Amino acid sequence: MREIVLINITGEDRPGLTAALTGVLLQGGVNILDIGLAVMHGTLSFGILVDIPDNEVATALLQSVQSKAHELNLQARYTPISEEDYQQWVDGHGDNRHIVTLLSRKVTPAQLQRVSALISQYGLTIERIERLSARVALDAPTEQGRACLEISVRGEPTDPQALRAEFFALSSEQGVDIAFQQDDLFRRNRRLAVFDMDSTLIEAEVIDELAKAAGVGEQVSAITERAMRGELDFRASFKERMALLKGLDVGVLDEIGASLRLTEGAEHLFAELKRLGYKTAILSGGFSYFARQVQARLGIDYVFANELEVVDGKVTGVAVEPIVDAQRKADLLQELAIKEGLQLEQTIAVGDGANDLPMLSLAGLGVAFRAKPLVRQSAKQAISTLGLDGVLYLLGWRDRNGCA
Incomplete structure (x- = not known):
């Protein structure tokens, strides 16, 4: 009669143990049904589930395993598994x-x-x-x-x-x-990552910085905050904020651009995404003038953002169509996925505002990054404790070897 036995080996790890222990199993036509090994702080935990043809072989085999374990200064423990329990385990494979x-x-x-x-x-x-x-x-x-x-x-x-x-x-x-x-298959097979820019890739809302330079900082910041929380329609609030910037001297743009700081973890994230073969994009309700600077710093493939209209060296205050709003971001995500020959399940979207929610909901992995409570609660996933490169962990990426 066959014996199904779970063998657990524990003790101090060192090279050659797996070969030595499995070598004992060469006798008797043993079939390995499952195996797992882990080492934590030099301590080995090794489990192997075996199917042994008959009782006599099982007795001799387990004695040999015990002897080899003792020789290697390891502890061996055996747990018989009934055929019924094993079948339940097999049936659960499809869960x-x-x-x-x-x-x-x-x-x-x-x-x-x-x-x-x-x-x-x-x-x-x-x-x-x-x-x-x-x-x-x-x-x-x-x-x-x-x-x-x-x-x-x-x-x-x-x-x-x-x-x-x-x-x-x-x-x-x-x-x-x-x-x-x-x-599922898609969790480790995503190939397009799109990002909001302001307060996601950079630690600022550029329109607020422009407003400060124009002397209307408090007014614009209040509107921005309400729009980010989803209390105001983005398109309407964007046009309202743009109108307040009318007459701003274009000379401040370079100064503001030079002062923009990348978010914690951004450089690491994009270096790894590039290494893993991802295409990347900025889908921003901010301005292309600054998005192209971020693109150059991070090596981003695509940029879609709003144009800042300037006439005679002054900002006109007019919002140039098409405005990159919530729906436009979602549409761009779909267009880029089609362009790259990908399914939406193979995409990642990251943003912090209410106007990012449509694209976050469409993407296979949608991440609200350091977002307002409403956005965090509505998104599929959220990261608030770590930097932007925390996204890598959601792909199964490991620090110790930099692989997914």
């Missing part, structure tokens, strides 16, 4: 998989406990937890830290919308970003 990603400056036990409790509460089973972020020195400043855990779960949540709402509430409470994605 849906999801990825829960925790991003923070520093992951705490409270964050992980609360997230894992919600995963269980909504009928999901954790299969794997892996750290994607690099090892951190004990004395590293927390504000400069990067911590990311990727949790692979099996099953379908009993109430997906309620689970997302719970994750959102927990994110705000615990200071951690929690992403929840389907673990």
Whole structure:
């Protein structure tokens, strides 16, 4: 009679252990059904599920494994698995998989406990937890830290919308970003990434900077803030703000452009996206004059933004059509996907304002970056704790080897 046995080996890791242990299994026509190995701080955890043809072979084989483990100063433990339990495990292979990603400056036990409790509460089973972020020195400043855990779960949540709402509430409470994605082919096969510019790629709203130079800073900033929160129609608010800039001397543009700072993580993100073969684009309700400067700094492929009309060295205050508003951004995302021969599931969109929501909802991965609560809650995913390169973690990218 056959025996199905789970063999667990633990102990101090060193080269050659896997070969030595699997070498024992060469006898008796053993079939390997599953295998997993992890090393944490020099400690090996090795599991192997085997199908052994009959009891006599099983007894001799397990004695040999025990002897080899003792010889290598390792601990071996055996767990018999019934054919019924094994068949249930096989049948579960077709279950849906999801990825829960925790991003923070520093992951705490409270964050992980609360997230894992919600995963269980909504009928999901954790299969794997892996750290994607690099090892951190004990004395590293927390504000400069990067911590990311990727949790692979099996099953379908009993109430997906309620689970997302719970994750959102927990994110705000615990200071951690929690992403929840389907673990499918597209997650690692995206090839186009589009970005808002102001307060996403750069740490400023350019129209507010122009307004300061024109002496109408407070008026324009108030309108911008309301538009970002979704309280005002973008097109109407854009035209209103543009009118307030009438007469601004074009000479201030270079000065403002030179003062613009890239967002934390932007350079790293674009370097990696380029290395991975992505096409990138700016889809901005800001101005092409400044977007082209950002394009040059980050090596971006496409730029679509608003034109700043200037006559006789002065800004006219007229909004030049077509205005890149919420719908225009969504349309441009679709056009670029078609141009590059991609499905929308293969695209990424990142932005911070209400006018970014249509493109965020269309993209395979839509990320609200350091956004207002309404935008964060409405987007598929949100990052507020880390820099822009936190997007890489949502693709399964690992710090230790720079690969997805």
